[in-house]
Amino acid sequence: MIIATTEELPGKRIQESFGLVRGNAVRARHLGKDIGAAIKGIVGGEITEYTKLMGEVREQALDRMCKEARARGANAVVALRFANTEIAAGAAEILAYGTAVRVEEE
Amino acid sequence: MSSTDERAPSGDHPRRDELLCMAYVDDELAADARVELERRMAGEPALTAQVSAYRKLEVLARQVAPDEPADHEWKRLEREGTQRAGLGVGWALFVGGALFFYGWLGLELATDDELDLVPKLAIAALVGGFTLLLGMTLRARLRNLPHDPYTEVKR
Numbered sequence: 001m002i003i004a005t006t007e008e009l010p011g012k013r014i015q016e017s018f019g020l021v022r023g024n025a026v027r028a029r030h031l032g033k034d035i036g037a038a039i040k041g042i043v044g045g046e047i048t049e050y051t052k053l054m055g056e057v058r059e060q061a062l063d064r065m066c067k068e069a070r071a072r073g074a075n076a077v078v079a080l081r082f083a084n085t086e087i088a089a090g091a092a093e094i095l096a097y098g099t100a101v102r103v104e105e106e
Numbered sequence: 107m108s109s110t111d112e113r114a115p116s117g118d119h120p121r122r123d124e125l126l127c128m129a130y131v132d133d134e135l136a137a138d139a140r141v142e143l144e145r146r147m148a149g150e151p152a153l154t155a156q157v158s159a160y161r162k163l164e165v166l167a168r169q170v171a172p173d174e175p176a177d178h179e180w181k182r183l184e185r186e187g188t189q190r191a192g193l194g195v196g197w198a199l200f201v202g203g204a205l206f207f208y209g210w211l212g213l214e215l216a217t218d219d220e221l222d223l224v225p226k227l228a229i230a231a232l233v234g235g236f237t238l239l240l241g242m243t244l245r246a247r248l249r250n251l252p253h254d255p256y257t258e259v260k261r
Contacts, residue, residue: 006120006125007119008122010122010125010126010129010135010139011126011135011136011139027256032197035200048180048261051261052259052260052261054261055259055260055261056256056257056259057256059259060256
């Protein structure tokens with residue numbers, strides 16, 4: 001599955017468009033990690049607990065989006081975008097969305 | 107307007123040739139597409155200038171980006187004795203204090219003569235219910251954990 005933020009893919013031609021596909025996920029770390037993150041927030045630097053959290057939720061949202069695209073018969077997603085909101089303290093939500101297409105070599 | 111421009115997206119989106127040049131600089135083009143672009147570059151100075159500009163930008167981006175310590179360096183810091191001991195003692199004190207507070211609260215509820223039986227039962231039900239809910243959620247999470255592929259994601 002090719003995923004791109006651009007609307008076209010170099011060397012490929014869009015054969016068919018299947019419309020919007022999206023995947024979202026909301027995840028949180030456990031209380032221990034939240035406490036560790038809160039302490040790191042006092043002293044500064046990268047909060048690795050939340051870096052990992054964002055990575056997890058991003059990958060899960062992307063996988064869900066790709067699953068929907070595959071189910072529609074697409075082999076690529078173009079114009080990918082991410083959106084995020086804050087639902088609860090310590091939880092992360094990411095919505096990945098794009099246009100599912102079938103492409104072929106030019 | 108050339109044929110490539112006709113297919114170009116409108117607005118601020120990069121044109122098709124710009125995308126090709128970016129992919130060329132990043133070494134992401136397939137062999138035949140690379141050869142084709144190099145053939146075009148020989149006859150189109152604008153395309154050559156575009157590739158050159160992206161190469162300069164790539165070099166600049168590498169220079170500006172700070173070096174991040176490798177993962178093994180982070181792990182070495184985490185394994186360091188003082189760091190591990192300090193964190194271990196800190197967590198032990200924290201968990202011990204929380205358990206002690208929990209026990210003290212239960213004891214106070216059981217032995218406090220000033221509080222009526224009904225509020226005592228209500229508080230006990232609240233604490234007991236929360237503990238049960240937490241326990242069941244934790245149990246479900248632990249059973250689900252081996253099947254959660256995203257726990258392996260580092261960043």
